[in-house]
Amino acid sequence: MNKLVGACMFGQSGGPTSVINSSAAGVFIEAMKHDCITEIYGAAHGIRGILEEEFYDIRKEDTKELMLLKNTPSSALGSVRYKLKAANVDETDYKRLLEVFKKYNIRYFFYNGGNDSMDTCNKVSKYLQKSGYECRVMGVPKTIDNDLDVTDHCPGYGSAAKYVSTTMMELKLDANVYDTPMITVVEIMGRHAGWLTAASALASYKGLGPDLIYLPEVAFDTDKFIKDVDKVMKSNGGKCMVAVSEGISDADGTLIAEKLGTNLAKDSFGHAQLGGVGAMLSNMCKDKFGCKTRAIEFSLMQRCGAHLASKTDVEEAFKAGATAVKYAVRGTTDKMVYFKREMKNGKYSCKMGVMSVAKAANTEKKVPMEWIVNDGTMLSKEYVDYAMPLIQGDCKAPLEDGLPRFARLNKVLAGKK
Amino acid sequence: MNKLVGACMFGQSGGPTSVINSSAAGVFIEAMKHDCITEIYGAAHGIRGILEEEFYDIRKEDTKELMLLKNTPSSALGSVRYKLKAANVDETDYKRLLEVFKKYNIRYFFYNGGNDSMDTCNKVSKYLQKSGYECRVMGVPKTIDNDLDVTDHCPGYGSAAKYVSTTMMELKLDANVYDTPMITVVEIMGRHAGWLTAASALASYKGLGPDLIYLPEVAFDTDKFIKDVDKVMKSNGGKCMVAVSEGISDADGTLIAEKLGTNLAKDSFGHAQLGGVGAMLSNMCKDKFGCKTRAIEFSLMQRCGAHLASKTDVEEAFKAGATAVKYAVRGTTDKMVYFKREMKNGKYSCKMGVMSVAKAANTEKKVPMEWIVNDGTMLSKEYVDYAMPLIQGDCKAPLEDGLPRFARLNKVLAGKK
Numbered sequence: 001m002n003k004l005v006g007a008c009m010f011g012q013s014g015g016p017t018s019v020i021n022s023s024a025a026g027v028f029i030e031a032m033k034h035d036c037i038t039e040i041y042g043a044a045h046g047i048r049g050i051l052e053e054e055f056y057d058i059r060k061e062d063t064k065e066l067m068l069l070k071n072t073p074s075s076a077l078g079s080v081r082y083k084l085k086a087a088n089v090d091e092t093d094y095k096r097l098l099e100v101f102k103k104y105n106i107r108y109f110f111y112n113g114g115n116d117s118m119d120t121c122n123k124v125s126k127y128l129q130k131s132g133y134e135c136r137v138m139g140v141p142k143t144i145d146n147d148l149d150v151t152d153h154c155p156g157y158g159s160a161a162k163y164v165s166t167t168m169m170e171l172k173l174d175a176n177v178y179d180t181p182m183i184t185v186v187e188i189m190g191r192h193a194g195w196l197t198a199a200s201a202l203a204s205y206k207g208l209g210p211d212l213i214y215l216p217e218v219a220f221d222t223d224k225f226i227k228d229v230d231k232v233m234k235s236n237g238g239k240c241m242v243a244v245s246e247g248i249s250d251a252d253g254t255l256i257a258e259k260l261g262t263n264l265a266k267d268s269f270g271h272a273q274l275g276g277v278g279a280m281l282s283n284m285c286k287d288k289f290g291c292k293t294r295a296i297e298f299s300l301m302q303r304c305g306a307h308l309a310s311k312t313d314v315e316e317a318f319k320a321g322a323t324a325v326k327y328a329v330r331g332t333t334d335k336m337v338y339f340k341r342e343m344k345n346g347k348y349s350c351k352m353g354v355m356s357v358a359k360a361a362n363t364e365k366k367v368p369m370e371w372i373v374n375d376g377t378m379l380s381k382e383y384v385d386y387a388m389p390l391i392q393g394d395c396k397a398p399l400e401d402g403l404p405r406f407a408r409l410n411k412v413l414a415g416k417k
Numbered sequence: 418m419n420k421l422v423g424a425c426m427f428g429q430s431g432g433p434t435s436v437i438n439s440s441a442a443g444v445f446i447e448a449m450k451h452d453c454i455t456e457i458y459g460a461a462h463g464i465r466g467i468l469e470e471e472f473y474d475i476r477k478e479d480t481k482e483l484m485l486l487k488n489t490p491s492s493a494l495g496s497v498r499y500k501l502k503a504a505n506v507d508e509t510d511y512k513r514l515l516e517v518f519k520k521y522n523i524r525y526f527f528y529n530g531g532n533d534s535m536d537t538c539n540k541v542s543k544y545l546q547k548s549g550y551e552c553r554v555m556g557v558p559k560t561i562d563n564d565l566d567v568t569d570h571c572p573g574y575g576s577a578a579k580y581v582s583t584t585m586m587e588l589k590l591d592a593n594v595y596d597t598p599m600i601t602v603v604e605i606m607g608r609h610a611g612w613l614t615a616a617s618a619l620a621s622y623k624g625l626g627p628d629l630i631y632l633p634e635v636a637f638d639t640d641k642f643i644k645d646v647d648k649v650m651k652s653n654g655g656k657c658m659v660a661v662s663e664g665i666s667d668a669d670g671t672l673i674a675e676k677l678g679t680n681l682a683k684d685s686f687g688h689a690q691l692g693g694v695g696a697m698l699s700n701m702c703k704d705k706f707g708c709k710t711r712a713i714e715f716s717l718m719q720r721c722g723a724h725l726a727s728k729t730d731v732e733e734a735f736k737a738g739a740t741a742v743k744y745a746v747r748g749t750t751d752k753m754v755y756f757k758r759e760m761k762n763g764k765y766s767c768k769m770g771v772m773s774v775a776k777a778a779n780t781e782k783k784v785p786m787e788w789i790v791n792d793g794t795m796l797s798k799e800y801v802d803y804a805m806p807l808i809q810g811d812c813k814a815p816l817e818d819g820l821p822r823f824a825r826l827n828k829v830l831a832g833k834k
Contacts, residue, residue, distance in 0.1 A: 016594050045596045074590035081595070165820055166724055173491035173823065174721040177433050178498070179462045206820055299713045304591040307583055308724060310819065391819040402727065402808040403582055403623055406590065 002331050004134060006107025007039035009055065012075040013046040013082075013113035013120065017156030018163075018306040019317035020142050021076045021407070023112050025069040026321025027140070028058050034329050037108060041414055046080035046111070047120055051096050053416055060412040068407035070318055071397035073306035076409055083116065084123050087130075094127045101128070101135060103417050108136050108328050112321070114143035114154070118336055118361040125334045125357060136328035139336030139357045140320050144303050146195035149363035150355050151338035155320050156303075158313030158390035161199035163305040164188060164298065165391065168203035168210060171296065172241055181238030181291035183229060187278030188298055191247035192216055193366045196302065200243035201379035202387055211240050211377075216247035217367050218376040220256050225281065226288050228377055233289065240285075244278055256280070307404060311393025316350055323352045336360040341389075348389035419748050421551060423524025424456035426472065429492040429559075430463040430499075430530035430537065434573030435580075435723040436734035437529060437559045438493045438824070442486040443738025444527050444557070445475050451746050454525060458831055463497035463528075464537055468513050470833055477829040485824035487735055488814035490723035493826055500533065501540050504547075511544045518545070518552060520834050525553050525745050529738070531560035531571070535753055536778040542751045543775075553745035556753030556774045557737050561720050563612035566780035567772050568755035572737050573720075575730030575807035578616035580722040581605060581715065582808065585620035585627060588713065589658055598655035598708035600646060604695025605715055608664035609633055610783045613719065617660035618796035619804055628657050628794075633664035634784050635793040637673050642698065643705050645794055650706065657702075661695055673697070724821060728810025733767055740769045753777045758806075765806035 010027045012020055024042070031037045040058040043049035056077065058066070069076055087094050100106070109128075111121040118139045125137035141148050144160035168186065175184040188197040194215025203209025211232045214220055232240040248256045257277035282295035320337045327335065335354035342349045371383040397404035427444045429437055441459070448454045457475040460466035473494065475483070486493055504511050517523070526545075528538040535556045542554035558565050561577035585603065592601040605614040611632025620626030628649045631637055649657040665673045674694035699712035737754045744752065752771035759766045788800040814821035 016591055048596070072590070073587050075594045076590075078596060079594045162819065167718060167722070169821060169823070170490050170721040170723055171717055173489070173493075174433055174717045177492045177496045179465070179495060202820065206818075208823070294717070296716045296718075297714065300588055300591045300711070301584060301713075301718070304587040305584070306587055388818055393819065394816070399811070401623070401805055402579060402810065403619065404586060406586070406625070 003036055004107050004136060005036045005038060006105045007041060008037045008108035008110065009041045009043055009050060009106045010110045011043035011046040011049065011112065012077050012079050013111060013117035014079060014143065015303060016074040016079055017142055017144050017303050018073045018159040018309045019155050019314050020112060021069040021072045021074070022314050022317035023140050023142060023155060023321035024076060025066055026318040027110050027325055028066050030322035030325040034325070036329060039104070039414070041104070041106070042077045045078035047082050047084065048080045049078070050100055051093060053100055055414050056409070056411045057414045060410055065407045065409055068397065068405065070314055071306055071309065071395065072406040073304040076407060081116070084120050087123065087127050097124060098128065098131055098133060101133060106135060110138050110140055110324050110328070112140040112142050114145060115148060115361060115364065118148070118357055121336070122357045122361045129334070136331070136333040137357070138324040138328050138332065139360060140324045141336060141338065141360065142317070144196055145190055145193055147193040147364050147366070148360050149365045150359060152341040152350070153339055153390055155313060155317035157195060158310040159306070159308065160196055160302050161202070161387055162310045162391035163302050163308045164196060164199040165202035165209070166308055167298065168200045168243065169206060169208040172203065172208040175241055175294070176239050181233065181289070183240045183242070183282065183285045183289060183291060183293040184296065185242045185244060185278045185282040185285070185293065186210065186296045186298065187244055187246055187276050189302055190216060190245045192364060194245045195367055197243055197245040198367055198379050198383055199387060201383060202391065204378065205384050210243035211236065213243045213378055214245060214248050214376070215367055215372060216245050216249060217369060218372055219251040220248040221250065222256070222284065226284070229285060229289070238291065242281065244281060246277060248277060307396050309395055310391045311395035312390055314395040319352060327354055420453055421524045421553060422453045422455060423522045424458060425454045425525035425527065426458045426460060426467065426523045427527045428460035428463040428466065428529065429494050429496050430528060430534035431496060431560065432720060433491040433496055434559055434561050434720050435490045435576040435726045436572050436731050438486040438489045438491070439731050439734035440529050440557050440559060440572060440738035441493060442483055443735040444742055445483050447739035447742035451742070453746060456521070456831070458521070458523070459494045462495035463499065464501065465497045465499050466495070467517055468510060470517055472831050473826070473828050474831045477827055482824045482826055485814065485822065487731055488723055488726065488812065489823040490721040493824060498533070501537050504540065504544050514541060515545065515548055515550060518550060523552065527555050527557055527738070527741050527745070529557040529559050531558070531562060532565060532778060532781065535565070535774055538753070539774045539778045546751070553750040554774070555741040555745050555749065556777060557741045558753060558755065558777065559734070561613055562607055562610055564610040564781050564783070565777050566782045567776060569758040569767070570756055570807055572730060572734035574612060575727040576723070576725065577613055577719050578619065578804055579727045579808035580719050580725045581613060581616040582619035582626070583725055584715065585617045585660065586623060586625040589620065589625040592658055592711070593656050598650065598706065600657045600659070600699065600702045600706060600708060600710040601713065602659045602661060602695045602699040602702070602710065603627065603713045603715065604661055604663055604693050606719055607633060607662045609781060611662045612784055614660055614662040615784055615796050615800055616804060618800060619808065621795065622801050627660035628653065630660045630795055631662060631665050631793070632784055632789060633662050633666060634786060635789055636668040637665040638667065639673070639701065643701070646702060646706070655708070659698065661698060663694060665694060724813050726812055727808045728812035729807055731812040736769060744771055
C-alpha cells in the first residue's frame with residue numbers, strides 16, 4: 001500500500017437531495033480517522049469553490065454538527081452546476097485546479113453528484129494523472145433520478161421514492177373524498193429516466209396510488225392518454241389519479257410540455273404560464289371530461305423532504321462517503337463507489353464496490369421496458385420488489401420545538417495560502 | 418340527567434385534514450362506551466349521506482381499524498360541500514332529515530367541520546328543536562384554516578402548521594444551494610384568514626424560513642411587494658423566499674390572483690393557465706429582477722400530510738370527538754366543542770368546553786393585526802408563542818413495508834329501514 005500524505009477536498013455538485021449531506025458526513029467522519037489525511041476541506045459550491053479557493057476547514061466543525069448532517073437535506077456546502085470544458089479544448093480551469101491542489105497539497109479528492117458531476121470528477125482525475133500529480137480521486141454517487149449505470153441504485157433515490165409513494169397515498173385519500181368526478185394529475189421529477197415517477201407505483205400496490213403512471217421511457221400519446229383516463233373514469237366511479245414524469249415526450253422525442261406549451265399565450269408580465277406538463281394534462285382532462293381536475297407538483301419537496309427520508313438511504317449514503325475515503329486511503333483512484341444488491345432468504349443487503357468513474361459519467365440507466373406494464377401505464381411487481389427495500393425505515397433529524405434540528409456548520413474558510 | 422336512548426349519527430364535512438378522522442375515532446370509540454347509544458352510524462359524505470339514507474354501521478368495524486383512523490388523513494367516510502337552504506326558504510331537506518332521524522331513531526348527531534359545517538349543524542339543531550324531536554346535536558370543530566371563533570385553535574391546524582413550517586425549513590435549505598440569485602415564492606392555503614401562511618414564520622424564527630410573509634389580513638400592494646423583495650435581495654446576497662396566502666387581496670378587496678390573472682390569455686385548451694397567485698408573483702419577480710424564480714404550491718399536501726401530523730393536534734382532535742359524545746350523553750345539545758388554552762409555568766395544556774354552535778357558524782377569526790409586524794411582512798413573537806405548542810410531538814400511522822398503514826374500513830351500509 002502506497003501511503004499518500006496530504007489534504008482531502010470534498011465537494012457537492014448538482015441538484016441537492018435529502019441525503020447528499022449524509023455522504024458528506026460519511027466522508028468527513030471517515031477522513032478524520034486517517035493520519036495520512038492532514039487537512040479536511042469542504043469546497044463551497046463544488047468545483048467553483050476550488051477554482052476560487054473558497055473552501056471550509058472541516059476540522060473547525062463540531063463533530064455533533066457533522067453527525068447532524070446525516071439528516072440535513074440539501075447541500076450544506078453549497079452546490080454548483082458547472083460543466084468543465086474538455087481539457088484539450090480549454091485547459092484554463094484544469095491548470096487553475098492543479099495550482100490549487102498543489103498549493104494546499106490536496107492528495108484526496110472526493111466529488112459527490114450525478115452523471116454531470118461524475119463527468120467533472122472523471123475529467124479532473126484524468127488531468128491530474130496526465131500531469132503526474134499524485135491525487136486519489138473518488139466519485140460518490142448521488143441522484144434522486146437513480147440513473148447512474150452499473151450501481152444497483154443511487155443514494156438519494158430511496159428517500160425521494162419514499163416521499164413520492166407516501167405522499168401519493170395521502171393524496172389518493174384526499175382526492176377521493178367528495179362524491180363527484182375528479183381527475184388528479186401529479187407531476188414528478190425526472191427528465192430522461194422515470195425512476196422517481198415509478199415510485200408512485202409503490203403506493204398503487206398498496207391500493208392507494210395513481211391509476212395511471214407515465215414515464216419518459218415510453219412515447220407519450222395524448223389521444224391514448226385521454227382514452228386511458230376515460231377507461232379508469234368509467235370503471236372507477238369517476239375518479240382518476242395520474243402520475244406523470246416531467247420528461248414525458250412523444251414518439252419524436254419532443255417534450256410534451258413543450259408541445260402543449262407552444263400555443264400558450266403570455267401572461268401580463270410577458271411570461272408563458274408554463275406550469276409544467278401536469279397542469280397542461282390536467283387542463284386537457286378538464287376540457288375533455290368537463291369535471292373537476294387538479295394538477296399537483298411535488299416540486300422541490302420531493303428532493304428535500306428529509307423528514308420522510310428512508311433510513312436505508314441515509315445509512316447507505318453515509319457509508320458511500322466513508323467507503324470512498326477507505327478505498328482512496330488504500331490506494332484506489334479514478335473510481336466511483338457503487339452499490340451491489342444482495343438478497344439472502346428474501347433479506348436485502350447492500351454491498352459497496354468501486355467502478356470506473358468514466359463509465360458512471362457517460363451512461364444513463366433507464367427503467368427497464370419489461371418493468372413497464374399495462375400498456376405503458378403501470379409498473380410491474382419486479383419494480384416494486386426492486387424499490388421496496390430502498391424506502392425502508394425512518395430516520396430524521398432530532399426535533400427541537402417540534403421542528404427539525406438541522407446541522408449548523410461554522411463554515412470557517414480555510415486560510416488562503 | 419335526562420337519559421336519552423337511541424342511535425348516533427356522525428358526519429364529516431368540508432375540506433379534509435390530517436386529523437379529521439382522529440375526531441371520528443374519538444366519537445366512535447367514546448360512543449361505544451355508552452349503553453344509551455344503540456347504533457353508531459357514520460354518514461357517507463356528510464349530510465348528503467343522511468338525506469340519501471346512506472350510512473355505515475360503525476359497529477361492524479374492527480376496533481383496531483377505528484384506532485388507525487387517528488393517523489389516517491382525509492375524511493374516511495367521505496366529505497361533502499352542501500349548503501342547506503334556510504328552513505323558511507326551503508324545508509324539503511329538513512323534512513327529509515327529520516324523517517330519516519325518526520326512522521332510525523337517531524337521538525345523537527355529531528357533525529365535524531368548519532364554519533360552513535357548523536352552519537349546517539346549527540340549522541339542523543334548530544329545526545329538530547322546533548319540530549319537538551329530541552336529539553342532541555353537537556358540532557366538532559375542524560379546519561386547517563383555524564378561523565373558527567372563540568375556540569383557541571381548531572383541530573387540523575397544528576398538523577397543517579407543522580407541515581408548512583417543517584417543509585419551509587427544508588425548502589429554504591434547498592433554495593439557497595446555488596451561488597446565484599434566486600427568488601422562491603411559496604403559496605399556502607387560506608382564502609380569508611392567514612393562519613396557515615403565518616405558520617411559515619415558525620420556520621423563520623428557526624432561521625430557515627421565508628424572509629417575507631403576506632397574509633390576507635393586510636391589503637397587498639404589488640409595488641410595495643417588489644420593494645420588499647428588492648430590499649431582501651440586497652441585504653441577503655441575492656436570495657429571497659416569500660410565503661404568500663392564496664387569498665391575498667388589494668385594498669379594494671380584489672383577489673390578487675384575480676387581478677393579475679385578468680390579462681392572462683388562454684392556453685391551447687381554452688383555459689386560463691392560472692396556476693395561483695404564487696406563480697404570478699414569481700413571474701412578476703422574474704420580470705423585475707431578471708433572476709431565477711420558482712413558484713411552489715403546497716397544494717393538498719398541506720392538509721393531508723399526516724406523516725407530519727402534530728401529536729398535540731392528533732390527540733386533541735380525538736379528544737374533541739370524545740368530548741362531544743360525553744357532553745351529549747350528559748344532556749348537552751346545540752353546542753360545539755371548543756378549546757381553551759391553559760399555560761401553567763410555561764407549560765401548555767388544552768381544556769375543552771362547549772359553546773353555541775350558532776356562534777361558531779357565523780364568525781371568522783383572523784390573525785390579530787398586532788401580530789403582523791415588519792410593515793406587514795412577518796409575524797411577531799406573540800404568534801410564535803401561540804402556534805409553537807400546537808405543532809409539538811410526532812404521531813403517525815404505523816409503517817408496513819416502509820409505507821403508512823392507514824385504516825381500512827369495511828364500510829358496511831346500515832340496512833335500510
